[in-house]
Structure formats: C-alpha cells, structure tokens
Amino acid sequence: MPQRLDTRDDAFESDFTALLGAKREEAADVREAVDAILVDVRERGDEAVCALTEQYDRLALTPETMRVSEDELDAATNEVAVDVRAALDLAAQRIEAHHTRQMPKDDSYTDSLGVTLASRWTPLDAVGLYVPGGTASYPSSVLMNAIPAKVAGVERVVMVVPTPDGETNPAVLAAAKRAGVNEVYRIGGAQAVGALAYGTDTIAPVAKIVGPGNAYVAAAKRAVFGTVGIDMIAGPSEVLVIADDTANPQWVAADLLAQAEHDEAAQSVVIALDDELGDAIALAVSSQLVELERRPIASVSWRDYGAIIQVQSRDEAVALANRIAAEHLELAVDEPEALMDDIRHAGAIFVGHHTPEAIGDYVGGSNHVLPTARSARFSSGLSVMDFIKRTSVLSCTPDALAKLGPAAITLARTEGLTAHARSVAIRSNQT
Amino acid sequence: MPQRLDTRDDAFESDFTALLGAKREEAADVREAVDAILVDVRERGDEAVCALTEQYDRLALTPETMRVSEDELDAATNEVAVDVRAALDLAAQRIEAHHTRQMPKDDSYTDSLGVTLASRWTPLDAVGLYVPGGTASYPSSVLMNAIPAKVAGVERVVMVVPTPDGETNPAVLAAAKRAGVNEVYRIGGAQAVGALAYGTDTIAPVAKIVGPGNAYVAAAKRAVFGTVGIDMIAGPSEVLVIADDTANPQWVAADLLAQAEHDEAAQSVVIALDDELGDAIALAVSSQLVELERRPIASVSWRDYGAIIQVQSRDEAVALANRIAAEHLELAVDEPEALMDDIRHAGAIFVGHHTPEAIGDYVGGSNHVLPTARSARFSSGLSVMDFIKRTSVLSCTPDALAKLGPAAITLARTEGLTAHARSVAIRSNQT
Structure with a gap:
C-alpha cells in the first residue's frame, strides 16, 4: 500500500519530510x-x-x-x-x-563608453x-x-x-x-x-x-x-499529480501507474484536493494494477514509494509541490493555469485533464530528459542549451580603455594583482 | 624559460599535444x-x-x-x-x-494540432x-x-x-x-x-x-x-594571445604576466604570426618580470607553463586556438574581427590591441568566471543562466490529445511500456 498523508495530521510535517528525504536509489560503489x-x-x-x-x-x-x-x-x-x-x-x-x-x-552592443560587448553562441x-x-x-x-x-x-x-x-x-x-x-x-x-x-x-x-x-x-x-x-546523472523517474474533484480517478491512476512501471524505484505521488478523491484513486490503482503487463515492477514502486497526500487548499498543494520539485507535475484540476503561476519548481508541467505525462514522453515536442530527485530546484531538462556554449567578447577603443582603465587599475591594486594593473596602465602610460 | 614551439618543426605536433595535455594541477585526494x-x-x-x-x-x-x-x-x-x-x-x-x-x-505557443507548449524560466x-x-x-x-x-x-x-x-x-x-x-x-x-x-x-x-x-x-x-x-570546478587560469606584427611586444608581455601572477599553475601562451615577435615578447617578459611585485609566482608560471608558438598563417593560428580552447583569448592583431569569426572555442575573447584581459577581470561588464583547462569546448562562463532553470509546459485540448494520442500509444507499446499507452488510451477509450 502506498503511504497516506494528510496535512491535518500532527505528524504530517515529519512524514512529509521523510517522504522528501527517502533515498530511492543506493548508488553501487563501482x-x-x-x-x-x-x-x-x-x-x-x-x-x-x-x-x-x-x-x-x-x-x-x-x-x-x-x-x-x-x-x-x-x-x-x-x-x-x-x-x-x-x-x-x-x-x-x-x-x-x-x-x-x-x-x-x-x-552585440556598444555602450556609452565605447565598449563593445557580445555574447556569441557556438x-x-x-x-x-x-x-x-x-x-x-x-x-x-x-x-x-x-x-x-x-x-x-x-x-x-x-x-x-x-x-x-x-x-x-x-x-x-x-x-x-x-x-x-x-x-x-x-x-x-x-x-x-x-x-x-x-x-x-x-x-x-x-x-x-x-x-x-x-x-x-x-x-x-x-x-x-x-x-x-x-549531462546530469539521472535518478529514478517520478510524477506528482495535483488533483481536485474534477479529476477522473481512473485517469489519475493510469498516470501514476505509467510512472510506476518504469522502475521499482520510480515514484508516483498524488496531492488530493478532495477528501474522497484519495480513496477513489487508491482503489483505481489497485484495480488497474491487476491487468498491467509490468505489474511486478509497478506494484513494488507503488507500494514502496507511492504516496497520496490529502490537502485542504490550493495554497497547501502549491507549497508541497514546490518542496517536492517533481520531474513531472500533472495539474489534473479545474483552472490549472491559475495554479501553474504559483509553481516555481518542476521539470515539466502537464496542464489539465487531457495532458497525460506520456504525451510528453513521446510526441509532445518538449524533452523527456528532465531533472529528477528534486533537482528541478536548480536545473532544467535537456535542451539545445546543453549542446552550445557562449563566448563573451569584449572590445575597447583606445578612448574606452582610457575611461575604464583607472577603475580596473584601482581594483587590481586593491587585490594585490599589480601585473593586472600594469597591463592596463602600460597602454596609456598610466603607470 | 618558456617553451618555444614552431609549426615548421617536425616535432611540432607531438610538442603541441604535450602542451595541451600538460596537467597543471594535481588534485589532492582529500x-x-x-x-x-x-x-x-x-x-x-x-x-x-x-x-x-x-x-x-x-x-x-x-x-x-x-x-x-x-x-x-x-x-x-x-x-x-x-x-x-x-x-x-x-x-x-x-x-x-x-x-x-x-x-x-x-x-509560449499553440501549434497547429492545438498543443500549447511553453518554456518558463524561474x-x-x-x-x-x-x-x-x-x-x-x-x-x-x-x-x-x-x-x-x-x-x-x-x-x-x-x-x-x-x-x-x-x-x-x-x-x-x-x-x-x-x-x-x-x-x-x-x-x-x-x-x-x-x-x-x-x-x-x-x-x-x-x-x-x-x-x-x-x-x-x-x-x-x-x-x-x-x-x-x-558551478564548474575552476582550474588554474590561463590566457592565449594571438599576436601579429602590429602587436606591441611590451603590451603582450604585460598581459602574459598579468595571467602568470595569479598562480604558479597559471598558463600564458602566445601564438606569434611574426617571426621576430616571439623573441621580442620573450625579452619583454624577462625585463618586466624584474620589477613585478608577484615575481616569485609569475616567474614560476612563465617558466613551467608559458609557451611561445611560432606559426606561418592566420589559419594555423585559428586551428591551434580552437584546439587550446582557452579561458581567455586575446586577439592582438590587425583586423581582429576577421580572425574572430573563425574562433569556435574560447571562454572570452578580447579584441584588438586596446582590450587587455584585465579589463574583463574587473570592469568590462562580462563575467570573469570562465571555463578553464579546455572546457570552453563544452561549457560557458558564469551567467544568469546558472541561476535560473526552465520548466517545460505542455497542454493538450481533448482534440489535440485525440490527434497525438495514437502515435504516443504506438511508441509506448514498441518500448514495452503498456501502462504509458494505457494512460493515453484511457482518456479516449482507445484501449
């Protein structure tokens, strides 16, 4: 059985912290x-x-x-x-x-001092x-x-x-x-x-x-x-679904299982904004599991790492979602756009009842290589940015150097780097 | 004395490869x-x-x-x-x-199938x-x-x-x-x-x-x-100067020493397009070293890792610069823009005789945290990109899902991920 959490419980904060900290993968020391x-x-x-x-x-x-x-x-x-x-x-x-x-x-631009600055991608x-x-x-x-x-x-x-x-x-x-x-x-x-x-x-x-x-x-x-x-070292995959009373428990259950079938260490979590929804989803998962081809994997993942979190408000849901910083976040709610504006950390967001995460895995067009294990707090999914790099270009006219030089000399001397200062001063005899 | 290389020498390729491969830093195992x-x-x-x-x-x-x-x-x-x-x-x-x-x-855009795709930076x-x-x-x-x-x-x-x-x-x-x-x-x-x-x-x-x-x-x-x-683990700093007969040997020498004063493991290399220039720069470095405050550091860096490379053409210079992929690249040549277009790998480029690298260290405006040890081949200097991350957003209408769904189902089944297929099919009874 997956873990059940409820923000009304006294033990919620410690249970949720434990869920966040759960190590789903022991890296073998090879x-x-x-x-x-x-x-x-x-x-x-x-x-x-x-x-x-x-x-x-x-x-x-x-x-x-x-x-x-x-x-x-x-x-x-x-x-x-x-x-x-x-x-x-x-x-x-x-x-x-x-x-x-x-x-x-x-x-590329030239500023008021005559310094040309450029950023070149290659x-x-x-x-x-x-x-x-x-x-x-x-x-x-x-x-x-x-x-x-x-x-x-x-x-x-x-x-x-x-x-x-x-x-x-x-x-x-x-x-x-x-x-x-x-x-x-x-x-x-x-x-x-x-x-x-x-x-x-x-x-x-x-x-x-x-x-x-x-x-x-x-x-x-x-x-x-x-x-x-x-690139980043990918951990086991994960999905977080925020669902309200407009969500279809069968659809949500199917999405949770799609994640769970990846790997016994995969994680499927749902935040339920409706009191009865959690039970309905748990039931739907159990019944769908029976007919699943990869049931041995999915059932272990759901049992060991699955979680249903009962919350009282959208604000609570958003706060928890930002702490989880999930690789995949589904918004199975009415008016998902309003919710989305408050989400700060997620690898990818799947908006509304008709956007199952699996669309993003295959044919959505966005990348399915996404930050796992809460790393969406500080990193992005794979993109063209991973295959290009930026070169800064700086170009001074003699006049621009004369204007900027003294400040560079002052800072270089403050740092005790007098050869730096000299390399500026030598060009204008400001020795 | 710094190493002297010449592309006309038979041993050039092996000498240059050795220069590229020289380990300037032994990471202590702590x-x-x-x-x-x-x-x-x-x-x-x-x-x-x-x-x-x-x-x-x-x-x-x-x-x-x-x-x-x-x-x-x-x-x-x-x-x-x-x-x-x-x-x-x-x-x-x-x-x-x-x-x-x-x-x-x-x-954010909606494509012809009715799928909305967005990239959100936070x-x-x-x-x-x-x-x-x-x-x-x-x-x-x-x-x-x-x-x-x-x-x-x-x-x-x-x-x-x-x-x-x-x-x-x-x-x-x-x-x-x-x-x-x-x-x-x-x-x-x-x-x-x-x-x-x-x-x-x-x-x-x-x-x-x-x-x-x-x-x-x-x-x-x-x-x-x-x-x-x-962020990236920074190695010792380095500069590469490409200089032709319009370069002032004293200025180039000052820039090489500004780099060398950082650290005994810093590296200053010059590619000379003019036969006499290499000698003139070597002489200028020696004479400037005498009066340098951080002479003990700079002289060791210049002796152990400094290099003067004599080349016969701009093409040779560019090819070597791209292999070196220097953290800092100075173009101390006539018509530096023409040369610049062929440079594919460098952390930052300093264009022309009046742009000493030290300007970029302090007041140029671009960042001085740059990729070292040839990593400019695959990475960029520090920028706002290091402090933001991208969330992909995908949103399907029921109609868009109906159009995209079959292909997603086909691919999921090909990969043996039938729960993925099911999460799409369940929304349109395409089971």
Whole structure:
C-alpha cells in the first residue's frame, strides 16, 4: 500500500519530510572497477574496448566491426513496422520544431563608453550519446538526446549502444538514423564512455557525453567529467499529480501507474484536493494494477514509494509541490493555469485533464530528459542549451580603455594583482 | 624559460599535444577528510561548524556570532577607500547592465494540432557563494558571482568567507553589500559547503553553491552535488594571445604576466604570426618580470607553463586556438574581427590591441568566471543562466490529445511500456 498523508495530521510535517528525504536509489560503489576500465581504454584504445565488450557483452568485435554500418541502419529501419516509423517521424518533427525555438540569439552592443560587448553562441564540435542496451533501450530517448544536439548545430553526434550477445534493437537504430546520428558503435558500459572521452583509433573523441546508463556508466561519466562535459546523472523517474474533484480517478491512476512501471524505484505521488478523491484513486490503482503487463515492477514502486497526500487548499498543494520539485507535475484540476503561476519548481508541467505525462514522453515536442530527485530546484531538462556554449567578447577603443582603465587599475591594486594593473596602465602610460 | 614551439618543426605536433595535455594541477585526494566533515555538519549542524572553524581558522564562533552583521558590513564599507568604492560601484553597474541582457524570455505557443507548449524560466530560491579567505579573497569575484544571481531574481544569496584568526577583508564585505548579498557568514572550508548544502539551525540550506575554493572546498562541492547544484570546478587560469606584427611586444608581455601572477599553475601562451615577435615578447617578459611585485609566482608560471608558438598563417593560428580552447583569448592583431569569426572555442575573447584581459577581470561588464583547462569546448562562463532553470509546459485540448494520442500509444507499446499507452488510451477509450 502506498503511504497516506494528510496535512491535518500532527505528524504530517515529519512524514512529509521523510517522504522528501527517502533515498530511492543506493548508488553501487563501482568506482574502482570503472577506474580500471577507463585506464585500460585510455592505454590500449580499441584493443581494450573489444576485449571488454567480449567480456561483458559476450560479443567478439574488431575495430572494423565496432561500427554499425549505414547498410545495417537502413536494414534496421526497414525492419521497423510502418506505423512505428510514422510515429517516430511525428515525434522527431515535433521535437525538432520545439527545440529550434529554444536557440538563443547572439547579442552585440556598444555602450556609452565605447565598449563593445557580445555574447556569441557556438555548437559543440562532437557529442557522444549513450543508449542503454536491453529493456531500457528506448528509441524515444535516442530522439530526445540526439535531435537537440543536431538542432544546436553539432556536426558529429556519436551514439554508443551495447548489443549483448549481438542483439540489436531495430527501433533504436531507426531512431538514430531519423535523428541524424552520424556514427553508431555497438559498445557499452564504462568502456564505451572511455572510448568517447579519450578517443581510440576507430572512435574520435567527443566534447560531451549525454544519455542514461547503469551504475557503471554513471560512474564512468563522473570520472571523465572535466575531460569532457556530461549531462546530469539521472535518478529514478517520478510524477506528482495535483488533483481536485474534477479529476477522473481512473485517469489519475493510469498516470501514476505509467510512472510506476518504469522502475521499482520510480515514484508516483498524488496531492488530493478532495477528501474522497484519495480513496477513489487508491482503489483505481489497485484495480488497474491487476491487468498491467509490468505489474511486478509497478506494484513494488507503488507500494514502496507511492504516496497520496490529502490537502485542504490550493495554497497547501502549491507549497508541497514546490518542496517536492517533481520531474513531472500533472495539474489534473479545474483552472490549472491559475495554479501553474504559483509553481516555481518542476521539470515539466502537464496542464489539465487531457495532458497525460506520456504525451510528453513521446510526441509532445518538449524533452523527456528532465531533472529528477528534486533537482528541478536548480536545473532544467535537456535542451539545445546543453549542446552550445557562449563566448563573451569584449572590445575597447583606445578612448574606452582610457575611461575604464583607472577603475580596473584601482581594483587590481586593491587585490594585490599589480601585473593586472600594469597591463592596463602600460597602454596609456598610466603607470 | 618558456617553451618555444614552431609549426615548421617536425616535432611540432607531438610538442603541441604535450602542451595541451600538460596537467597543471594535481588534485589532492582529500575525499575522506571532506566526507567526515560533511557527515559531522549534517549530524551536528552549527555545533560542528563552530568546532571546525575553531580548529581550522583559529576562530571561536557561536551560532550568534557566525553571521556578519549589517553594522559590520556598513563599517567595512566605510573602511574602504573612496576610489575603491567608486571602482566597485562602476564594476557592479556594468556587470548588472550586461547580465540583465542575458535574461532569456519565456516562450509560449499553440501549434497547429492545438498543443500549447511553453518554456518558463524561474530563479533558484537560494544560492550560496563561496569566497576564499586570505590572498585569494577577491572583491571582484564577489561581484561576478553575486550580481548575476541577483539579476536572475534569486531572493536569497548567502555568502560564506573564512576569516582565519578573525581577519576580514573590508573590500570583500563592501562588495558583498554592493552586490546585494543577503547573508554573510564568517565560515569556510568543507564545513561551510556542508552548512550551505544541508542547512543548520542558523543557516537555511541553499539550492546551489558557486564560487572558487581550495581542494577541500572543491571536493566538498563535488560531494554535495545532487543535493544542491554546483558551478564548474575552476582550474588554474590561463590566457592565449594571438599576436601579429602590429602587436606591441611590451603590451603582450604585460598581459602574459598579468595571467602568470595569479598562480604558479597559471598558463600564458602566445601564438606569434611574426617571426621576430616571439623573441621580442620573450625579452619583454624577462625585463618586466624584474620589477613585478608577484615575481616569485609569475616567474614560476612563465617558466613551467608559458609557451611561445611560432606559426606561418592566420589559419594555423585559428586551428591551434580552437584546439587550446582557452579561458581567455586575446586577439592582438590587425583586423581582429576577421580572425574572430573563425574562433569556435574560447571562454572570452578580447579584441584588438586596446582590450587587455584585465579589463574583463574587473570592469568590462562580462563575467570573469570562465571555463578553464579546455572546457570552453563544452561549457560557458558564469551567467544568469546558472541561476535560473526552465520548466517545460505542455497542454493538450481533448482534440489535440485525440490527434497525438495514437502515435504516443504506438511508441509506448514498441518500448514495452503498456501502462504509458494505457494512460493515453484511457482518456479516449482507445484501449
């Protein structure tokens, strides 16, 4: 049974704090194993990658067969059912359209002192995309990670995807082709992260690595951070639904279960503005669980991390939602817009009864890579911003330097950095 | 003597690769010590912070005296010379003006299917700013870190600054007051990072911690990442100057030394487009070094990490500059704009003979917190973007859901996530 909380209970604050603090994931400490793999890849390159792939994925590779050929990508695409291809294409189009709007504009201006200041955005040269193998190998995630990079102007998007025992996922390869991924390699684990970060004879290094993975992949990304950029380390997925008496308990229950089926550590929480609603939702979840394909996973998630929180007012609901800072927030209420204005922290908001979170997972157009574990308090979902960087440009005329110089000299001397002061003064003999 | 490289030499490529790969900083492994401090702060709060401050800073504090009072901030401001205060104010105004232009606009649109998509930017609730004590305690860095946060709309900016033996830096406190810092605490080290991340009875927790620090501070920031956001871990500072025969060797030398005086691990590199220029710059550096206050530091930096690279063309210069991806890039050439268009990777560019890098350190208006150690290939300098985050908003009408739903259902089923499919289908009986 999921936890039941009620803001009217004396124990509410401590119960809610415990819910917020619940650790849903114990990161296995695989640092030593990962460090050894990374050193091996750095030193032996392709040779290490092939040996480790044989060891972990039971797949014999050579530098020549590491890469998935264009023919294979075409064949995989043809293997995918026509309606799935059409759905991937619709999703890709919508992701492209939405992310294109995210591109910031360069800025350049000359101020009253004659100083020209500019902000110039440029794409990364090359990006690596990690795609997990097995059951967590999602074509939708390929689109969500690769398309923003291509929209940003990244010329070289390199995908790695392990194929244990040589088994590939045609839909994943079709998505890679549709998204414009430039190179695909059938490798995974820490060795694939190492290959992307350091480069091998076969795989040129990238500037940043994105995409989800298991504990080994996460540890490898942490370890190579600095050599390359990385995206956020994603935790288990979560949804928070705020529902009032206009909500359909069956619909809310379906959304809670959609989250719960991801992972035993996923979390589904509902804030109920109506006293009877909580019971109705709990009942609907129980009855829908029975017929669920992924019932073993969803039932554990709902039992261990699910929660129904009874509140007395919209203000209470908003205050709790801002503390939870959920990855996904559904507003299953009448007049959701009014509520939305008070929400400060959420990865993505799904507005009204007809916007189930699953739309955002696939075809909404916004990105489904979103901050988990309350990190929406300080970070954003994946976007084109993750694939571009800004260069500041400063340009002084001799006159502007003469006007600004004295203040720079004063501050540099205050900080004891007299060579800084000198570099300004030498240009106008203000020594 | 600095390294001399020449693209005409056979050994150039291997020498340049070695220069790129030179590790200027060995991160001391202080993880265990830091982990213990963080556990202590998490468990004992104020008590731990006071005890650790007594131990490391030889300063007896109580929860009541931890915070620097408004009166103390006023007194410190009055202690600062009038010209320094005026310079801080000019710098602050210019930083405010520039960073205000960086604020992105919210976006909202309804597409042809009737789906409304929005991107909403909101500030972080609270930010912690670490300011080092002792000689690296720079008022300019207080402005550069705190002002973008305030411009972004962060309501609570909390500064921590160690005051070993109780010694404060009035200019740092004056800068904090000018920048609108809301709370200042006289604590430092890993214990201050822990207090900001976890909160104590006296210090409420923040959502993100920014600012430079020693190995302990860096390790503590890495450790609390996830609980809070952090900025990039800054490495030693560096400058790259591209100079042609129109450059004044004395000016270039002054700029190289301004960088070198920061730190023995700082790096100053010049790419010379003119054969005699390299010698002239080397000579100018040697002669200027003699009279430098921070000669012991600058001479070691220049000897160990300085480099003069002789090239034959602008194209060569650009190619090398893009590989170096310097934190600071000066274009001390005729027609710098033409060169600039080809530069893809740099933290900040200083254009022309009259824009010494030191202007950007203090009063240019752009931020002086910039990506070091080649990370300009994948990251940007500090900006308002570090203090806001984006929430995606998705809203479907029943009609839009009916149009988009089938594709979402198809993809969910392809991924084996049938509860996802169900959450869409249940709303239109497309089960």
